[in-house]
Amino acid sequence: MIPFNFIYYRPDSLKEAVDIFAELQSGGKGAVYYAGGSETITMCRVGSIQPQAVIDIKNIPDCALLVKDIQMLHLGSVCTLTQIHNSGLFPLLGLSCGRIADHTNQCRITLGGNLSGTIIYRETSLPLLISDAEITLFGPEGERILPFKNVFNGRMQFKPGELIVQVGVPVWALSARHAHIKKTANEKIDYPLVSLAAIWKDGNIRIAFSGVCSYPFRSEQIEAVLNDRTKSCAERAENAAGLLPESAYSDGEGTGEYRLFVLKNTLEELLEDWDNALL
């Protein structure tokens, strides 16, 4: 049960949504955008947030697109993980979606919610960081279309009152050679110790990680090391693990040391498969 009252809005357009948000803010009322609601409801139940209003964006057509044209795949922010996985349109993102939470929650959790939520893993960001994806945001100052990597720096960098409308993925990435690996401590369905997404472009690997540090990241330095095929797989994996942007993450699932161990083994296996042309 949610132990307080709040106002529920369900706008039909982006303008209506941001206008409601701005009006509530100027009236001193805290509001949150609401998509799948899985995180928002949990946080309201345990009392870590207490919004006076929620603005449900699922009725906004621009946020619900799932369509491919000759240049791009357009993925609306309220597409669920299940819709993305089942569409088969971007297999690498489909693999990431298929390993987040369980089937019931995958029917609810949205792309925009996963990218914007407080849970640190944000695993759907990994395929977007390596595929030259762009993102469309809408806020009180109107629309912004930007390279995804420019507004996702471990987490979304929103201007006040902005929301994610959709993500665009160029067609080259939809059919590129790719790999997705998620290692968890115990069960198949769990938060990651190490989660990685890789894509090959012009013969080189691009790679992004979650679980290893306290935020998801892509590192060009790590990619340069992994692409140096004059070195052995073990050497490249060892060197890459030494280039993390911060100390490896420690929590109840695994210590930083253990995560580093898992990372090195995972990278070595990935590189061996690449060298043996299994990927």
Ligand SMILES: Cc1cc2nc3c(=O)[nH]c(=O)nc-3n(C[C@H](O)[C@H](O)[C@H](O)COP(=O)(O)OP(=O)(O)OC[C@H]3O[C@@H](n4cnc5c(N)ncnc54)[C@H](O)[C@@H]3O)c2cc1C
């Ligand atoms: C059982 C379970 C297991 C999970 N396991 C994983 C995991 O393994 N890996 C992983 O990466 N994540 C995992 N998650 C995290 C999950 O992806 C996030 O909690 C996500 O926020 C839920 O999406 P939602 O659509 O339900 O978000 P909501 O609860 O609707 O929203 C969450 C936050 O995002 C904001 N938001 C939502 N949509 C938008 C938008 N379009 N624009 C701007 N802000 C927006 C909301 O305002 C709110 O602050 C798990 C969650 C659950 C419940």
